[in-house]
Amino acid sequence: xxxxxxxxxxxxxxxxxxxxxxxxxxIDVKTSGLDNRNILDDGKSQKLxxxxxxxxxxxxxxxxxxxxxxxxxxxxxxxxxxxxxDKYLRKKEKKYFDYLQIIQPNLRMVADIMYRLxxxxxxxxxxxxxxxxxxxxxxxxxxxxxxYDSGSNGLLAAALLSAIGGKTNGKLVHMHPGNMSQKxxxxxxxxxxEQLQRCVSVNIxxxxxxxxxxxxxxxxxxLPQNESNLKRKADEVKDSDHQIKIPKVDETLDTxxxxxxxxxxxxxxxxxxxSNMENxxxxxxxEGKKPxxxxxxxxxxxxxxxxxxxxxxxxxxxxxxIFKELVQFVKPGRPFLVYYSVAEPLQHLYLSLKSDNKIAAxxxxxxxxxxxxxxxxxxxxxxxxxQCRA
Numbered sequence: 186x187x188x189x190x191x192x193x194x195x196x197x198x199x200x201x202x203x204x205x206x207x208x209x210x211x212i213d214v215k216t217s218g219l220d221n222r223n224i225l226d227d228g229k230s231q232k233l234x235x236x237x238x239x240x241x242x243x244x245x246x247x248x249x250x251x252x253x254x255x256x257x258x259x260x261x262x263x264x265x266x267x268x269x270x271d272k273y274l275r276k277k278e279k280k281y282f283d284y285l286q287i288i289q290p291n292l293r294m295v296a297d298i299m300y301r302l303x304x305x306x307x308x309x310x311x312x313x314x315x316x317x318x319x320x321x322x323x324x325x326x327x328x329x330x331x332x333y334d335s336g337s338n339g340l341l342a343a344a345l346l347s348a349i350g351g352k353t354n355g356k357l358v359h360m361h362p363g364n365m366s367q368k369x370x371x372x373x374x375x376x377x378x379e380q381l382q383r384c385v386s387v388n389i390x391x392x393x394x395x396x397x398x399x400x401x402x403x404x405x406x407x408l409p410q411n412e413s414n415l416k417r418k419a420d421e422v423k424d425s426d427h428q429i430k431i432p433k434v435d436e437t438l439d440t441x442x443x444x445x446x447x448x449x450x451x452x453x454x455x456x457x458x459x460s461n462m463e464n465x466x467x468x469x470x471x472e473g474k475k476p477x478x479x480x481x482x483x484x485x486x487x488x489x490x491x492x493x494x495x496x497x498x499x500x501x502x503x504x505x506x507i508f509k510e511l512v513q514f515v516k517p518g519r520p521f522l523v524y525y526s527v528a529e530p531l532q533h534l535y536l537s538l539k540s541d542n543k544i545a546a547x548x549x550x551x552x553x554x555x556x557x558x559x560x561x562x563x564x565x566x567x568x569x570x571x572q573c574r575a
Contacts, residue, residue, distance in 0.1 A: 199285060208278045209271070211249040212256065218264040232258040248281035292347050295373050296340060307337045307370075308499065308526050314552050315344045318497060321522050324348040326355050328494035331514060333360045333389065333507055335500040339371035342384060345497065346371070351380045358485050358493070360389040360511075362502075387478065387485045393510070395482040396489050489514045496521040505534050 187198050224230075233241075233255065241251050255277065256262050262270065288294075296312045318341070324330065326349055334341045342359045349355035359366060366386035496515045498504050504523050515521060525531050528551065535549045 202284070208249055208252055208274050208282070212253055212274065214256075214270055214274075216263050217267045217270055219266065221264075221266060221269055224261050224264060230259055230261040231255070232260070242281075248278070251281050252277045290373055290375055292344055292374065295343065295370050299338060299340060299370060307340050308501065308524075310337055310340055310499070310524070311552075311554065313554070314524070315340070317550075317552065318499075318522055318524065319344055319348045321520060322495040322497050323520050324495065326350045326353040329356045329358070329488055329491065331358050331360070331489075331493040331496050331511060333496075333498045333500060333511060334367070335362050335502065336367070337499055338369040339367045341497065341499050342366075342368070342386075343370040343374045346376065346380060346384050347374065349380075349383070351377055353383075355383065356488060357384045358392075358488050359384055359386040360392060360485075361386065362389055364388065385481050385485050385488070387481050389507075391478065391482050392485045392489070396486040399486075492516045494519050497524075498522070499524045501526075503530055505530070505537060508534065 187200060189196055189198060238251075238255070241254055252274070262273065265273065292315065293312050296307075296310070296315060299307050300309075300311055322330070322345075324345060328349070330345055330349075332341060332345055342357065345357055349357060361367065368386070371381075371384070493515050496508075496511055496519075498507055498511070498521075500507060504525060508521075508523060512521060523531065523534060528549075531549060535547060538544050538547055
């Protein structure tokens with residue numbers, strides 16, 4: 186990135202370069218200390234002021250010149266350990282680096298970025314957890330898989346679709362509880378259109394109704410209502426005709442009144458017929474413009490009839506009822522996997538499935554991880570980071 190303009194109206198333009206050089210390669214650090222016990226963070230170690238640093242940013246041609254000036258005017262940099270110096274250079278490199286690298290997205294990068302932004306939005310799923318899910322579910326390129334995901338921003342769907350691969354016959358049914366599926370990670374992977382079409386995202390309730398009833402529940406059934414209205418009105422007309430044709434003995438009706446009432450009843454019969462025919466035409470026109478989820482439900486129901494090669498459930502609600510409803514669509518002897526952010530719902534599910542003689546080889550695992558901070562290669566020391574996530 187090359188800066189142009191003054192301090193207030195500064196803009197950057199990109200130029201293609203053959204290689205990017207890091208600050209550690211450009212700046213030669215000669216001496217380092219043994220430990221940091223005598224270093225005090227009193228704010229007086231840097232001789233340059235904030236105004237001097239801003240002037241360096243406007244006048245300097247590269248980031249290495251700015252960082253080198255900061256190092257030369259620092260009283261404590263030479264006495265820091267090698268690990269502390271490397272950490273200082275990495276920090277300044279993020280702040281003043283001039284190179285922008287554009288790379289093709291992959292699953293590890295997308296998972297790492299989403300985990301750093303907010304782990305709760307992906308239910309704390311790390312890249313090692315994704316690898317365990319794909320391995321235990323036995324994902325291969327020619328299989329059909331069922332995924333229920335209720336809140337990972339499409340990370341599980343992206344992982345399974347990436348494992349299936351492009352230009353294959355494998356398919357994925359992605360079920361979700363809401364109106365729209367979460368596809369942030371799925372779109373971030375930049376899959377080709379052919380691969381995205383093999384991922385069918387459907388609402389779990391609509392797909393199951395389509396499978397059991399064979400018709401879309403969101404479609405308004407106008408024709409049966411019109412037919413029932415016609416039948417009801419016809420019955421009413423028949424009753425009224427019957428009452429007209431068979432008068433009571435006590436009543437005396439003129440001969441001219443009966444034809445008039447019959448004409449009025451015929452007019453009443455003819456008027457709703459035209460309106461009902463218009464409603465039938467409108468409904469036939471509206472049937473030609475069906476939304477995309479209608480065809481997705483039909484495609485998902487057809488795949489469910491063929492049975493699935495694996496079942497993966499990653500949910501925020503209790504997985505027991507969801508598992509009992511979806512496990513019937515899995516082929517005999519095929520694996521299933523249920524992920525939850527805490528252990529208690531999985532323990533209840535494990536105990537209930539342990540008594541089922543149709544399920545074998547159950548395993549309850551924990552992916553708890555503690556991060557460690559490793560110091561320089563020469564020192565060979567490490568200590569754990571206090572903040573950790575299960």
